[in-house]
Amino acid sequence: MAATGIPHFQNDAGVAVIHVGAHEFMCIGAKPPFDHPHVFLDMGSDNEIVCPYCSTLFKYDPSLKGGASNPPECEYHDDAKAA
Secondary structure (H helix, E strand, O other): OOOOOOOEEEOOOOOOEEEEOOOEEEEEEOOOOOOOOOEEEEOOOOOEEEOOOOOOEEEEOOOOOOOOEEOHHHEEOOHHHHO
């Protein structure tokens, strides 16, 4: 688990719904430095959840791989940590 990490998603574009390929992930709101507290969201057995900070609706899409999203620009990768 440590090697793969938890997927992070952001909503700079302000879309109403982000489809994701994971039931457990982090929502950061917008990209830093305009992000909100990074909140862990767990859908459990449900297929959708609303972020309590930014009110983004996330819907599970089984056709997407773990860290993937639709729209794809909502996937967040911390490039500073990768360097």
